[in-house]
Amino acid sequence: MAEKLAANAATKLSHVNVPPAQTWNYLRINDIAFEVPAPVTKGEVLSRLPRLFDAVETGIGTEAASWIVSASGDSRYVEVKAGTHRAEPIVVDVDAAAGTVCDTGVLVREGAEATVVVAAHGTPAEAGTTAALVRIVAERRAHVTLVEVVALGKGSQHLEGIGIDAAEGAMVDVRQYALGGEKVAMGICTNLAGRKARLTQDMRYLARGSEQLDVNHVVRQRGRLTKSEIVTSGILADAAHKTMRETIDLIHGAKGAEGREIETVLVAGDDVVNKTLPTILCDEDDVAGNHGASIGSISPEQLAYLADRGVSTADAEALFARAIFDDAVIHAPEATSRNAALSRAELVLGTEIARDVAEGLGLDEGEEH
Amino acid sequence: MQDTLLTIDGLSAGTEDKPILHDIHLELGSGQTHVLMGPNGAGKSTLGHVIMGDPSYQVTSGSITFDGADITDLTSDKRSLAGIFLSYQAPVEVPGVPLYSFLRTICQMRPELKTTARKFRERVGQICEQLELSDSFLMRELNVGFSGGEKKKVEMLQLLLLQPKLAILDETDSGLDVDALSIVSRGIEAYRAQCDGTLLVITHNTRILERLDVDRTHVMVRGHLVAEGDASLVGEIDASGFSRFEDELAAKGGVA
Ligand SMILES: Nc1ncnc2c1ncn2[C@@H]1O[C@H](COP(=O)(O)OP(=O)(O)OP(=O)(O)O)[C@@H](O)[C@H]1O
Ligand SMILES: [Mg+2]
Numbered sequence: 001m002a003e004k005l006a007a008n009a010a011t012k013l014s015h016v017n018v019p020p021a022q023t024w025n026y027l028r029i030n031d032i033a034f035e036v037p038a039p040v041t042k043g044e045v046l047s048r049l050p051r052l053f054d055a056v057e058t059g060i061g062t063e064a065a066s067w068i069v070s071a072s073g074d075s076r077y078v079e080v081k082a083g084t085h086r087a088e089p090i091v092v093d094v095d096a097a098a099g100t101v102c103d104t105g106v107l108v109r110e111g112a113e114a115t116v117v118v119a120a121h122g123t124p125a126e127a128g129t130t131a132a133l134v135r136i137v138a139e140r141r142a143h144v145t146l147v148e149v150v151a152l153g154k155g156s157q158h159l160e161g162i163g164i165d166a167a168e169g170a171m172v173d174v175r176q177y178a179l180g181g182e183k184v185a186m187g188i189c190t191n192l193a194g195r196k197a198r199l200t201q202d203m204r205y206l207a208r209g210s211e212q213l214d215v216n217h218v219v220r221q222r223g224r225l226t227k228s229e230i231v232t233s234g235i236l237a238d239a240a241h242k243t244m245r246e247t248i249d250l251i252h253g254a255k256g257a258e259g260r261e262i263e264t265v266l267v268a269g270d271d272v273v274n275k276t277l278p279t280i281l282c283d284e285d286d287v288a289g290n291h292g293a294s295i296g297s298i299s300p301e302q303l304a305y306l307a308d309r310g311v312s313t314a315d316a317e318a319l320f321a322r323a324i325f326d327d328a329v330i331h332a333p334e335a336t337s338r339n340a341a342l343s344r345a346e347l348v349l350g351t352e353i354a355r356d357v358a359e360g361l362g363l364d365e366g367e368e369h
Numbered sequence: 370m371q372d373t374l375l376t377i378d379g380l381s382a383g384t385e386d387k388p389i390l391h392d393i394h395l396e397l398g399s400g401q402t403h404v405l406m407g408p409n410g411a412g413k414s415t416l417g418h419v420i421m422g423d424p425s426y427q428v429t430s431g432s433i434t435f436d437g438a439d440i441t442d443l444t445s446d447k448r449s450l451a452g453i454f455l456s457y458q459a460p461v462e463v464p465g466v467p468l469y470s471f472l473r474t475i476c477q478m479r480p481e482l483k484t485t486a487r488k489f490r491e492r493v494g495q496i497c498e499q500l501e502l503s504d505s506f507l508m509r510e511l512n513v514g515f516s517g518g519e520k521k522k523v524e525m526l527q528l529l530l531l532q533p534k535l536a537i538l539d540e541t542d543s544g545l546d547v548d549a550l551s552i553v554s555r556g557i558e559a560y561r562a563q564c565d566g567t568l569l570v571i572t573h574n575t576r577i578l579e580r581l582d583v584d585r586t587h588v589m590v591r592g593h594l595v596a597e598g599d600a601s602l603v604g605e606i607d608a609s610g611f612s613r614f615e616d617e618l619a620a621k622g623g624v625a
Pocket of ligand 1: 387389409411413414
């Protein structure tokens with residue numbers, strides 16, 4: 001459960017978001033370091049979750065993951081029974097005002113369907129750290145939808161580590177919205193272990209001011225005929241820093257596996273730092289891996305089309321920013337994530353536009369409070 | 370006499386290294402429906418884009434006057450706000466922007482259309498119904514993965530929302546199945562009826578004109594407007610093609 005952390009006793013996490021393949025360090029993007037509060041409990045702390053979660057690899061790395069386990073003080077385990085459809089999303093509520101650090105394990109049994117939401121929101125009293133570790137095991141033919149909304153602000157640093165194991169025929173759909181936070185690390189690793197397991201992952205982000213966003217996307221494709229499709233797009237404004245590591249690991253034996261990743265970045269600030277490390281590891285002949293990236297601005301064709309409808313270049317950038325929030329609200333499956341996106345929208349887009357987003361997308365009817 | 374909405378006077382334009390349009394004169398009366406026909410590659414789409422202010426073309430001479438003001442040097446976003454709309458032959462995909470966000474933005478920036486989000490949703494819902502377009506499209510990214518026909522319907526949706534003074538429809542009918550064609554034709558008819566809009570219809574197909582009262586027909590060949598007539602000219606072209614006009618232009622020595 002949520003626990004207020006002692007802010008002064010600091011611990012250093014030196015290697016957060018380490019990608020599977022280390023490269024020559026020219027961009028210095030092999031990892032990121034975090035200063036975090038020392039856990040209240042000293043020494044080795046074992047996860048209180050069932051043992052099977054120990055084997056789940058998370059994108060933020062073992063150092064950060066074990067810190068979260070020990071700092072969280074408690075853990076939450078949810079099991080979704082075989083063949084059932086759990087309508088109500090499993091919500092991991094991360095509140096910056098409470099300094100939430102939490103450890104969650106979700107077991108989605110054979111053929112079951114579930115939605116997991118991780119919503120980080122709020123403002124810390126002063127500067128503060130929040131963290132969420134979420135490990136998900138999807139058994140055969142299970143269907144997991146994960147929606148992450150990180151909607152933090154000034155003074156917030158946040159670590160979000162996700163690990164997903166997908167057995168034969170399991171489907172994993174991920175939507176990540178990184179909408180703000182002074183220093184944010186999001187690391188997700190999906191292990192497509194079983195035959196025909198598949199992942200679709202769609203990330204949108206907006207980083208502005210001096211915000212720092214650090215992302216590690218890893219897919220391990222072990223099973224035959226597994227499929228992954230990772231789409232990432234975002235806007236960097238002002239002096240925002242973004243580091244994106246994208247790894248598709250096509251492991252020996254994964255015959256017929258396909259992995260695809262595409263990244264687009266809209267750079268809308270002169271002092272933006274934009275680093276990307278795309279990697280396709282391939283230890284199997286009979287696979288297809290594909291990486292596409294486009295960095296820069298909105299294409300001339302798109303700008304011309306928008307201009308023909310009255311949208312100037314400056315308006316277009318505002319439209320793209322608004323669109324990220326609209327999209328988050330459209331896909332947020334419940335109130336905590338939706339409200340997180342909306343209150344962040346208020347700060348970023350202003351009250352008028354934020355209200356427009358809320359009203360336009362049917363949130364003023366009061367059904368979701 | 371009817372007011373003139375658009376006057377194109379002695380306009381020549383092209384890309385940096387290639388002249389495309391030559392000495393174009395065209396006048397559209399307010400509330401009128403004009404048709405522009407011509408063989409592939411004649412310059413019809415180029416004319417549409419030049420009227421809209423597409424920066425990839427340069428105007429080398431002549432002027433465009435719209436609603437009493439010279440707009441030759443205006444950027445396209447300003448022309449759009451002034452009331453000109455160009456429906457694309459091939460609408461552009463814009464990933465990352467839900468159709469809803471786009472529509473809302475282009476309406477809110479026009480004082481005459483500004484309204485509450487709720488009323489806007491209602492209006493969009495009505496038009497979607499009219500166009501037999503599921504409103505689930507609103508939550509999808511603008512034109513991304515839409516079929517050819519769906520893209521054309523989204524152009525119509527914008528036409529009906531924005532109610533521009535002048536609508537240039539560039540082959541809005543191409544690639545539509547029979548049902549979609551009649552839905553789109555009814556949409557155009559509705560636009561005409563709603564706001565007494567002025568139309569410049571670029572087409573190769575006479576079916577889309579069946580529901581419209583055509584005031585004037587223009588023929589473009591190799592960047593020249595070579596003939597003008599009433600609605601009957603459409604039927605004539607449909608029956609015997611463009612060769613007559615091409616021969617006439619060649620005889621005059623007007624080869625680009
Ligand atoms: N941006 C451009 N760059 C280079 N050439 C161009 C450009 N735009 C148009 N053209 C050329 O100008 C000519 C006229 O093209 P345009 O698209 O206007 O023809 P059109 O009459 O609309 O033909 P269609 O009936 O096939 O749509 C063509 O030869 C075309 O290749
Ligand atoms: Mg054309």
